[in-house]
Amino acid sequence: MDLSIFPFDSKYAKRFKELNVAWLEKYFYVEPKDSFILENCEANIINKGGYIYFAQYNDEIVGCFAFLKVGDREYELGKMAVDPNYQGLKIGQALLAFAIGYATQNKWNKIILYSNTKLENALYIYRKYGFKEIEIEKNLPYARSDIKMELLII
Template identity: 90%
Template sequence: MDLSIIPFDSQYAKRFKELNVAWLEKYFYVEPKDTYILENCEANIINKGGYIYFAQYNDEIVGCFAFLKVRDREYELGKMAVDPKYQGLKIGQSLLRFAIDLGKQNEWKRIILYSSTKLENALYIYRKYGFKEIEIEKNLPYARSDIKMELLIN
């Protein structure tokens, strides 16, 4: 498999939005916070200390994820998506492994994520890679979120 994971480049901002809107519309709907982040991902993620990475398979951008800075050495993993035509190739797991390795290399304390219990496959993979369910706060930015998980790194 000719898969590489590459950092954000503004030429891929539109693809980042397309990949995320596709899975959101498949399982849920695009919420106001999604729109805010996806309309200008560079300003709302990168310029606020976050990261965006892409899965490139045979020269095509087929997946992505973002790290949104929560506080020093703590990031929220979000906006992870894989093009439906490329699901089943373990691209999502490659992205997740890369994300965890990035956190370790940068000596982060923890990675958190919000998800939905409707996404059983995603939750299975998060648990497989060491994420544990923790208490979820009230007044979340996304209506779809009903589970919060963390991975302690250091």
């Protein structure tokens, strides 16, 4: 598979939004917090100490994810999406493995994520990569979130 993963470039901000909106509309709906983050991902993720990465397959930008800074050496893995035309090629798993490697290389303490229990395939993959379910807090920013997981890095 000719897949490369590379960091954010503002020329791909529109593609980041497109990938995420397509995913959200397939499974849920775009919530106000999604709109806020996606409308200006550079200001709302990158400029706040976070990261965005893209997956390129055969010269097409087909996937992405973001790390949103939560605390010192603690990030939320979010906004992960793969173009529906390229699902089934394990691009999501490649992005997840890259994300974990990046966190390990940078000696982060942990990665957290929020998901939904109806996304059984995604939860299976998160568990396969070592994420464990933890208690979810009240008053979450996303109505769709009903499960919280973490991966301890060090």
